[in-house]
Amino acid sequence: MLSCTMVTMHPVPTSAQSLIDARALGLGAYFPLVRDSREFSANPAGLVNIRDWDLSLTTYINPGTASPGFVFHGMTLGKRFFGDEALALRYAPGSSIRFVIPPVLSLGDASTPQSNDREIAYDEQFAVAYAHRFLPGLSAGIGARLRREEVTDTRYQIVIRDTLSYPTATHATFTDHAWLLDASVMWQPFPALTVSAAGRNLVWWRTGDAGSPLADYALPTTPVAEAGFAYAPDARFLISGELATTGTGGAGVEWLVPFGLAVRGGVRWDTRVAPAFDAISFGIGWSYEFFAVDAGYLKYIDRQRHNGSSTVSTFDPALLTDLDIHPYALDRVALSARAVFGSTRQSLARIEEVTVFGSIYPASSEILAYKPVGAVRVRNISARPINARASLFVERFMDTPTESPATYIVPGAAADIPLMAVFNEQVKKLTALSVREGDVSVSASPAESYDDRSQTRLVIMGRNAWDGDSRTLRFFVTPDDPAVLRYSRDVLLEHGDSLRNVAGMLERFAKARVLINSFAGRLLYINDPKLTADYVQYPAETLQLRGGDCDDFTVCFAALLSSIGLSTAFVDVVPPGHPDNSHIFMLCDTGVEPRYGASIADNPKRYVVRRNAAGVETLWLPLETTVAARGFDEAWTAGAQEYFDDVEVGLGLVKGWVHIVDVN
């Protein structure tokens, strides 16, 4: 009688739940770390963290076996959609276990000589999962695995007919399919910590051959609960642990070294067998942008048990709660590759709020390249520090998005990033108020594409709108405008003879006199049109219209005087308690030194001693531009009187209700 009591496993296992991928294999405890399609069936809730399309492939070998060779283990494909939803599929032909019980041949009586061998196979080739993010840091997922259990009996029979006897073999196959439903939740209470819980085999549907030998080898469908955590005390170091009600568990560490490299290690234990300390694992990985490759090695401690075979008497299918990690598995080296495709990816930053500080005034839009037009509150939703940049783009009025300087944000924290804006010349052609959409985008390093986008509404005023701040009025002064240049030169040419006899030091003074006198009787004071903002005419417009109010005239004369090389300044008077009576006039630098003051006026109250741009003290003439229609002397007298009353007597400059703004 020949008998064999060994159960041989061919080929050796692989798995279903948690250690297909090489990164998972190296870490030992991967359950709380699922953040993409890798090992998604271990924790479907983690799928919400995938970027867009997510593909992974795994192969493995069993070192130490007689003929090791790479076996295609499987592939997973995940897709994120609608921002907070994700779906993944797995096809894993390598996720199978096959046990063979060799034949027992009995030579009995001649009428019924028979024997058989038996093959038991388990696999979980297909899995699907869906996940949803309920809140930032909180997600849940459900998954289903299709498990197949199959027993094949091979029966040998010696057929004796007359003088002829020969063996025959018949095969009887019994198959059972089961859909097993799992669910999990993942919670990130703060960026450094992730906790997760899962229930496996919560629901199952079984279809197949009832009452067959399958009953002796059926895998358990008992619900199993599992919990785990991952903690990253540092951006480059994390630890993880997991524990299941089956008595199995693991722990692991990962250290991110420079150049995209990672080093991993872990341990596994199984309290159902002795010794409980079951396996150790190691792994390395490298990632860059949207691509990662990993290698992992799982080595079992008990060489007697993990040798690829068992005895019939000790073989217990109930221990196969996990097709990957179980008491009969062999050592394994896995290699994995993962790639991310699509237009979106894992967001590192999220926009929480966009604030626009005020309207855009085209005349002074240049300063918005440096002075924020608004701010965007950005939160770092990744587990690592980021450098976030915000950019603003307004179609038609900007050539390219204007990007702000990088802002460092620690995990979980939020920061207000200023929004700058470099407008093109189109904005200065806007004749009336306009409301425009502004695209606000945020990117975080090392990413190149946008992490989040938002839109905000920008009110862009007409080109003539002024915010009332005398500091921005200078942006209306356009001394290089052809109309301004033409006018000033025409006037000076017309008075060329008289100007030629003027003392050199008084040349500027004389030119200013001629230029402003040219408006005598040809200028009309006209109030601003009723609009939402103060209205300022550009110099060319004032020259054409021959009318305006104090700011229009001041801007126009400042441009004309600047166009012939004279420095000018605005004198902005906002009487205390009477802001409605605010007024603006100007100062014009004659270039005359104070000791020559008598050359232009005997009364020193008619001029102001100021330093010019070169740091030299010179005499500046106060000019009330609204009376320029009555000639230079009237404008000078009125301006000097105002200046003396407001600045010297009223002390407006030292008390802060008079401001002088240099134009040039």
Added chain:
Amino acid sequence: MKQLVILAVALLLSTGARGDGITVQKIAGDVRVRQGVTEVWNTVTTGDALRPHDTIRTGPDGTAVLVVHVEASGATKRVALPARVIVDMSDIRDLSQEDLMLKLAMEKVRASSDQWKNDGLHLPNAAVVHGEDRAAGPPAKENDGQVGQLLLNGVRVLFDNGFYATTVLRVLEVFRMYPAFSAHFDNRLLLAQAMERANLKGEALAEYGAMSHLEGLTLSQSRLVDARLEALRADRR
């Protein structure tokens, strides 16, 4: 119309800022008044009320007595003007220490402009502008030193009547307009003493320090400066 409103507001503000009234109580000889920023000297008679923007000038034989009614305290003060002085009515007032300090700061930073310092918009400037007109006409005439002397005489009146703050400001202005006066020991001493009286100890110390380097100081002048320097230093300690 708008200019009238502006002027009215300005006058209202100037009056409110000063609050004092000045009346010509007595005159003798050539005494004239220049109103505001005009360049015409008009005659003045006893009983005329002077406004803050007026300037009074006495001729070689002229004298005047002004009565200043200080509205805040209700006090009345007489200011006697000797011959050959020019005094601005806006200088016959007491400035607060804070206003004086601010005015002085602005004297130092004459180009005190509200240029937008933090807008980050600093456009590159070619800095060198070519194109000097070599065919320029005759030179301009310098300020008349006699007028400067009248102004300095007027400043002494301010000092003698206790208006130390405006004395300081006016002396500095005369020095700017008539640089030659700043080389005279007596004028510098007037400035330094006004600074001391106006409680500008640090400025006075600096001024005495600068005076000690003036050329041609006599022994007594040097001793006076050294004594004041020592006294001010001791006071600071």
